[in-house]
Amino acid sequence: MAKELKNLTKRSDNYSQWYNELVVKADLAEQSAVRGCMVIKPYGYAIWEKMQRNLDDMFKETGHVNAYFPLLIPKSFLSREAEHVEGFAKECAVVTHYRLKNAPDGSGVVVDPAAKLEEELIIRPTSETIIWNTYKNWIQSYRDLPILCNQWANVFRWEMRTRLFLRTAEFLWQEGHTAHATREEAEEEALRMLHVYGEFAEKYMAVPVVKGIKSANERFAGALETYTIEAMMQDGKALQSGTSHFLGQNFAKAFDVQFVNKNNEMEYVWATSWGVSTRLMGALIMTHSDDNGLVLPPKLAPIQVVIIPIYKNEEQLEQINEKVDGIVKNLKALGISVKYDNADNKRPGFKFADYELKGVPVRLVMGGRDLENNTVEVMRRDTLEKSTVSCDNIEMYVKELLDEIQENIFRKALNYRDSRTISVDTYEEFKEKIEEGGFILAHWDGTPETEEKIKEETKATIRCIPLDRDKTPGKCMVTGKDSVCRVVFARSY
Amino acid sequence: MAKELKNLTKRSDNYSQWYNELVVKADLAEQSAVRGCMVIKPYGYAIWEKMQRNLDDMFKETGHVNAYFPLLIPKSFLSREAEHVEGFAKECAVVTHYRLKNAPDGSGVVVDPAAKLEEELIIRPTSETIIWNTYKNWIQSYRDLPILCNQWANVFRWEMRTRLFLRTAEFLWQEGHTAHATREEAEEEALRMLHVYGEFAEKYMAVPVVKGIKSANERFAGALETYTIEAMMQDGKALQSGTSHFLGQNFAKAFDVQFVNKNNEMEYVWATSWGVSTRLMGALIMTHSDDNGLVLPPKLAPIQVVIIPIYKNEEQLEQINEKVDGIVKNLKALGISVKYDNADNKRPGFKFADYELKGVPVRLVMGGRDLENNTVEVMRRDTLEKSTVSCDNIEMYVKELLDEIQENIFRKALNYRDSRTISVDTYEEFKEKIEEGGFILAHWDGTPETEEKIKEETKATIRCIPLDRDKTPGKCMVTGKDSVCRVVFARSY
Numbered sequence: 001m002a003k004e005l006k007n008l009t010k011r012s013d014n015y016s017q018w019y020n021e022l023v024v025k026a027d028l029a030e031q032s033a034v035r036g037c038m039v040i041k042p043y044g045y046a047i048w049e050k051m052q053r054n055l056d057d058m059f060k061e062t063g064h065v066n067a068y069f070p071l072l073i074p075k076s077f078l079s080r081e082a083e084h085v086e087g088f089a090k091e092c093a094v095v096t097h098y099r100l101k102n103a104p105d106g107s108g109v110v111v112d113p114a115a116k117l118e119e120e121l122i123i124r125p126t127s128e129t130i131i132w133n134t135y136k137n138w139i140q141s142y143r144d145l146p147i148l149c150n151q152w153a154n155v156f157r158w159e160m161r162t163r164l165f166l167r168t169a170e171f172l173w174q175e176g177h178t179a180h181a182t183r184e185e186a187e188e189e190a191l192r193m194l195h196v197y198g199e200f201a202e203k204y205m206a207v208p209v210v211k212g213i214k215s216a217n218e219r220f221a222g223a224l225e226t227y228t229i230e231a232m233m234q235d236g237k238a239l240q241s242g243t244s245h246f247l248g249q250n251f252a253k254a255f256d257v258q259f260v261n262k263n264n265e266m267e268y269v270w271a272t273s274w275g276v277s278t279r280l281m282g283a284l285i286m287t288h289s290d291d292n293g294l295v296l297p298p299k300l301a302p303i304q305v306v307i308i309p310i311y312k313n314e315e316q317l318e319q320i321n322e323k324v325d326g327i328v329k330n331l332k333a334l335g336i337s338v339k340y341d342n343a344d345n346k347r348p349g350f351k352f353a354d355y356e357l358k359g360v361p362v363r364l365v366m367g368g369r370d371l372e373n374n375t376v377e378v379m380r381r382d383t384l385e386k387s388t389v390s391c392d393n394i395e396m397y398v399k400e401l402l403d404e405i406q407e408n409i410f411r412k413a414l415n416y417r418d419s420r421t422i423s424v425d426t427y428e429e430f431k432e433k434i435e436e437g438g439f440i441l442a443h444w445d446g447t448p449e450t451e452e453k454i455k456e457e458t459k460a461t462i463r464c465i466p467l468d469r470d471k472t473p474g475k476c477m478v479t480g481k482d483s484v485c486r487v488v489f490a491r492s493y
Numbered sequence: 494m495a496k497e498l499k500n501l502t503k504r505s506d507n508y509s510q511w512y513n514e515l516v517v518k519a520d521l522a523e524q525s526a527v528r529g530c531m532v533i534k535p536y537g538y539a540i541w542e543k544m545q546r547n548l549d550d551m552f553k554e555t556g557h558v559n560a561y562f563p564l565l566i567p568k569s570f571l572s573r574e575a576e577h578v579e580g581f582a583k584e585c586a587v588v589t590h591y592r593l594k595n596a597p598d599g600s601g602v603v604v605d606p607a608a609k610l611e612e613e614l615i616i617r618p619t620s621e622t623i624i625w626n627t628y629k630n631w632i633q634s635y636r637d638l639p640i641l642c643n644q645w646a647n648v649f650r651w652e653m654r655t656r657l658f659l660r661t662a663e664f665l666w667q668e669g670h671t672a673h674a675t676r677e678e679a680e681e682e683a684l685r686m687l688h689v690y691g692e693f694a695e696k697y698m699a700v701p702v703v704k705g706i707k708s709a710n711e712r713f714a715g716a717l718e719t720y721t722i723e724a725m726m727q728d729g730k731a732l733q734s735g736t737s738h739f740l741g742q743n744f745a746k747a748f749d750v751q752f753v754n755k756n757n758e759m760e761y762v763w764a765t766s767w768g769v770s771t772r773l774m775g776a777l778i779m780t781h782s783d784d785n786g787l788v789l790p791p792k793l794a795p796i797q798v799v800i801i802p803i804y805k806n807e808e809q810l811e812q813i814n815e816k817v818d819g820i821v822k823n824l825k826a827l828g829i830s831v832k833y834d835n836a837d838n839k840r841p842g843f844k845f846a847d848y849e850l851k852g853v854p855v856r857l858v859m860g861g862r863d864l865e866n867n868t869v870e871v872m873r874r875d876t877l878e879k880s881t882v883s884c885d886n887i888e889m890y891v892k893e894l895l896d897e898i899q900e901n902i903f904r905k906a907l908n909y910r911d912s913r914t915i916s917v918d919t920y921e922e923f924k925e926k927i928e929e930g931g932f933i934l935a936h937w938d939g940t941p942e943t944e945e946k947i948k949e950e951t952k953a954t955i956r957c958i959p960l961d962r963d964k965t966p967g968k969c970m971v972t973g974k975d976s977v978c979r980v981v982f983a984r985s986y
Contacts, residue, residue, distance in 0.1 A: 030627075033563075033567060033570070033627075034567060034623075037565060039560070039561070039562050039563065041560055045560045045561055065535035067535045067538050068665065069532055070527045070531070071663050072527050072663070074526060075604075077526070089593040090594075091592070092591070092592065093588045093591055095586045096589045097586075098651040099584070099587075099651065100582040100615070108569060108572040109571060120604055122593070123616075130525065130526065133526050134523075153647075154564055154646075154647065156565075158592065170564050
């Protein structure tokens, strides 16, 4: 096998470097000329498109519609909601001018000082402010509610340390922004979308997640409650993969959005917002992939099956082509995306390594002996196991195999997470165990101060208070004060 | 009918005002708090999504893939290609800082002067520069070609006079950027995409277009040839609806993108770019709609069929509900999007007017007599004709009616355009006729000077040199010099 194609660092040698290399070598994304901004390459974008399509269907099934709001936000909007400005002002890209002109010395273009904006505009780091300013005009009465809008958009946060997909200055995401007549309805909505995210992560990405509530320290700037899905990567670190916020009436108050309720009284509107981003690509890559490259869940793989011929001469190739044409047709009829790669400018070994690197779930190889025996060699990417299978009804075999791979990689990731999730009762043991990575279930007294102390001393944060938590009370491992349940600690991305 | 709901200006009274009102009243889009930036509302966005989906399928069928490139472009990139900078520098939003801080007086946030960028970044007005800077690293040999990338993105051009969908500072679009080994291949690609746009406009939008070549004056900044599709609005003005550019080697030279060709020689790469935007929404609205509101082509209508019950009491409503449920099910089985509106808080007359305003192609109304007779009243939005039809096999009737409406509104628009397209031989006649609007086919000597003179004196421009032009030579209507063919003149949006 053409291992030289990959030359991929092993996970055990340097997990971080393995990830960085894999993203580039598998043609998913690369750094651009603009600091912190990535180029999402066609193969990476094809995976993102599949994520988008499936999520979008799930949003629509739960009654949401798409809309589009402006990229730029007046600077003053950001400071309307006190906590929100604290959370986002530090990382904003600011537009101050609207025109360039030729440099007097002919060296290029310079900013035209005459074209200075009266009020600066910021590139949206998130859109609560501009959207609630818009909703003000859409909502007069309870009959105008609920509003269940989502937008697919780019956002920008000036991050100092960036990594492809995991933390980039510009990223792609969806942001849902809903408006409700009652507190209960908004709280239900925030939870509903958390479950949509959880289902998407587990059913499509095959990434098991812990659903839970963020502590006050980790809450979204402006939210009363932040729900999260947390996944575990193969280095034992947590990756926050999606959040859903119950915003209370904070943004309605900041933008004066009131409505006449059923009792004919004026009331502020209740809000939620929720989002997932291209960060999910990072979660997908780091959960399943191995030292040979990507491992993609069949439901999100741009190419689910690749077929490669091995032949001695043109005549044999023609026979294989003919046989494979029928298989391709039957696979496509089952809705399976298949690529037949009979390009003659690359050796089979090179192709094998390349499709392994790209994580194609199933590989079929047909050679001369297969022709004679009416068979094909099947390799599954998740286990790298090969078997020789009859061509009769091969399409149903492949279809079932794809389902089996989808389930297997989820099971594998779940077993891995469970094997690295432990309960700890003393802070001493916590400090020792956290060095090994993984999720630690421990008691905490519920105060931001204790959480902050733990973070400073161990770099671990509370990932969430799980929805399905063990509610046996105990004593905080740090302060010994009462604790109502165990929460999930981990180091994180 | 609840005409008060609409209160829409008549086209004959003020076409421009009719358009502006219609966009807002039909819930398609509205102005935002940011000058020149629009909010695309859910109903408008649903139409845009349908356009996107169909175009994206057509791009993929012609071998293209999607990718994503950065929103921000280093200022210096813009000036690499001499004509490009002239075309775009004047209308750029410029990012100069990357942080805000609390104002010392506590009044909000101010730009942190310490966070000034070394090189300013501009929000992409179009992405040739950042993409060709990226392609430089993707292309070494002819084996790396062609590259056939498209991106769906937002772009920003600081326009002084804006109108919803037609000319906005921020707009949504797709931009294809392809790289080729030969001039011929790139020229073919530019033409191929022109034809894709033409097919989309005519088959999906039901908007007839003239396909042609732009004169030098109207060419894209940096292109050797710009192809265009030009549509005629109901006021006789032209709307440029999509362009495809043959860029030659201009951007490859500006960004030093060379490859080793089959003869083992270094050569600059050949390029195209092509795009359509949310401006298509303007073309769609202005081509078909009438004084009652939108008229949408069935292929792009978010709701193709609406069903409204008229009932005396709850018992009758229940009978109608039951009957309609079956019809809805059968329509959905045919892939028709249908809405049953039995909400009890609005009168039927209000609903009728609202769905007319929103351009729903087919309306079914079922009342007590219909129940008795097993019939339903069918109204088609394009002609407003009503008929009473048996419920037996109503779904096939509706399906055929949708096809008929799609064809009819195209035919109507085509007839209208043809009726307002004339040939003119003298400049005197031209100046008289151009006041009436419409397309004028006239001879022109081929010089930018003459075109400029005509524009100054009549506000008309050459919309294109049609691909299927009348090649009978003649004399320029202004200078009397030789002309090889007639070109299309019009006033335009």
